[in-house]
Amino acid sequence: MHSILVIGAGKIGSTIADMLHETGDYAVTVADSSAAALKAVGTPGIKTVQLDFADAVALQAALKGHYAVLSAAPFHLTGHVAKAARLNGVNYFDLTEDVATTRMVKELAEDATTALIPQCGLAPGFISIAAHDIASRFDKLDTVRLRVGALPQYPSNALSYNLTWSTDGVINEYIERCEAVVEGKLREVPAMEELEEFSLDGTRFEAFNTSGGLGTLCETLDGKVRSLNYKTIRYPGHCALMRVLLNDLQLSHRREVLKDILEHAVPATMQDMVIVFVTVTGEREGRHVQETYARKIYGQKVAGTLRTAIQVTTAAGICAMLDLLVAGKLPQKGFVRQEEVGLETFLANRFGRVYAGELLEDVDVAGKKRLDAVA
Numbered sequence: 001m002h003s004i005l006v007i008g009a010g011k012i013g014s015t016i017a018d019m020l021h022e023t024g025d026y027a028v029t030v031a032d033s034s035a036a037a038l039k040a041v042g043t044p045g046i047k048t049v050q051l052d053f054a055d056a057v058a059l060q061a062a063l064k065g066h067y068a069v070l071s072a073a074p075f076h077l078t079g080h081v082a083k084a085a086r087l088n089g090v091n092y093f094d095l096t097e098d099v100a101t102t103r104m105v106k107e108l109a110e111d112a113t114t115a116l117i118p119q120c121g122l123a124p125g126f127i128s129i130a131a132h133d134i135a136s137r138f139d140k141l142d143t144v145r146l147r148v149g150a151l152p153q154y155p156s157n158a159l160s161y162n163l164t165w166s167t168d169g170v171i172n173e174y175i176e177r178c179e180a181v182v183e184g185k186l187r188e189v190p191a192m193e194e195l196e197e198f199s200l201d202g203t204r205f206e207a208f209n210t211s212g213g214l215g216t217l218c219e220t221l222d223g224k225v226r227s228l229n230y231k232t233i234r235y236p237g238h239c240a241l242m243r244v245l246l247n248d249l250q251l252s253h254r255r256e257v258l259k260d261i262l263e264h265a266v267p268a269t270m271q272d273m274v275i276v277f278v279t280v281t282g283e284r285e286g287r288h289v290q291e292t293y294a295r296k297i298y299g300q301k302v303a304g305t306l307r308t309a310i311q312v313t314t315a316a317g318i319c320a321m322l323d324l325l326v327a328g329k330l331p332q333k334g335f336v337r338q339e340e341v342g343l344e345t346f347l348a349n350r351f352g353r354v355y356a357g358e359l360l361e362d363v364d365v366a367g368k369k370r371l372d373a374v375a
Contacts, residue, residue, distance in 0.1 A: 002026050002326060009041050013032070019351060022303050033053060069084075075098040076098075097172065109334050120338065123213040123230070143228070149274070150164045151275065162266060180229040181228035191210050192239060200294065213231075245261075276355070277293075300361070329345060
């Protein structure tokens with residue numbers, strides 16, 4: 001049994017802990033600075049420890065003896081966890097969409113004796129696996145477009161949005177610059193720009209540039225594609241209203257104020273859905289063709305507790321990557337990119353099956369199928 005430390009006892013961290021604990025393959029400890037958050041974890045058999053993530057000495061002590069640490073902490077704390085993992089020789093996973101943090105993790109991974117695997121969630125994460133796998137089927141690439149959205153099923157306010165995950169994360173991706181490939185060149189483009197609209201299953205959506213969703217895919221496909229970009233999906237009208245808040249009211253320079261406004265005025269919801277939409281164009285056998293991958297994923301129960309679509313998909317992504325490392329299907333040391341995993345391999349994993357539309361309750365994670373998943 002592998003000993004795992006989960007950093008962060010929030011919605012995502014607790015979902016990760018429950019998923020891993022249910023398998024019987026992992027001894028799970030959850031760390032958080034909040035005693036109240038730890039108390040809410042509540043699942044028998046999952047250990048908890050109160051920990052100040054900024055305390056380097058305490059963090060390193062907490063990591064000792066663990067096979068891996070999975071960080072579900074806010075992006076601005078992720079670097080502390082990565083440094084401690086590197087110093088203690090512990091395998092490292094995170095969910096960060098923050099570009100600067102990922103660059104730091106890549107530097108830490110040089111000459112590391114264990115694996116450092118950032119960006120293991122939905123976007124970045126699974127979206128890169130899907131896009132790279134589809135792109136690999138082309139003889140010559142032209143465009144690769146990645147679109148992801150975590151949306152309310154029943155929008156009812158002017159923003160057509162409900163809070164479904166980290167408010168800090170949403171604000172960060174709406175403000176920071178975005179990596180892209182434009183006319184064959186690596187570029188940084190502004191967030192909240194290049195607005196587009198499209199239809200999926202009869203419903204209209206919009207999409208616009210946001211930061212971090214590509215992960216390392218720009219580097220991986222550098223020199224191989226003319227155009228590569230990532231955009232967040234929302235209902236029409238959302239981008240215009242957020243531009244008012246960020247630009248006209250200058251709240252992009254006052255993140256804590258914006259966070260307070262959103263968390264006070266925009267309700268959370270358990271009735272969300274995740275949309276994954278990848279479109280690749282290029283040449284195959286002498287023809288100009290397009291291939292699309294599209295999925296809608298909804299919330300489900302994990303260990304008897306109802307979890308949202310964004311919680312389930314994010315947690316499933318990082319849990320699947322942990323499984324694959326344990327099974328020897330990923331490099332065992334150094335910096336590991338999401339796109340090093342094939343789509344078929346990921347979807348065959350007991351956690352990855354969530355992205356194929358399966359319910360975890362139907363995937364016997366602790367029974368016979370467990371052996372198929374990690375062997």
